[in-house]
Amino acid sequence: MENAQIGWIAAIIIGGLAGWLAEMFMKSNMGVLMNVILGIVGAIVANFLLSLFGVALGGWLGYLIAGFIGACILIALARMLRRTA
Numbered sequence: 001m002e003n004a005q006i007g008w009i010a011a012i013i014i015g016g017l018a019g020w021l022a023e024m025f026m027k028s029n030m031g032v033l034m035n036v037i038l039g040i041v042g043a044i045v046a047n048f049l050l051s052l053f054g055v056a057l058g059g060w061l062g063y064l065i066a067g068f069i070g071a072c073i074l075i076a077l078a079r080m081l082r083r084t085a
Contacts (some may be wrong), residue, residue: 043063
């Protein structure tokens, strides 16, 4: 994330788009604010996981891809936790 050189406003916009794409892909209904949060936190999670494999995504497109992957992971984890609780 540090290498991406994306400002906060761009991170919110791209994070919202990534969260929305993940919401559509995973067929969940989270809302706009949750989409932004999922996209931003998802990008952090995905960048961390991808860095373990030596993959580095940078720039706007990389942030969008990482946000989408991470948001899908977070949605799947939330569903698993809801089923076990």
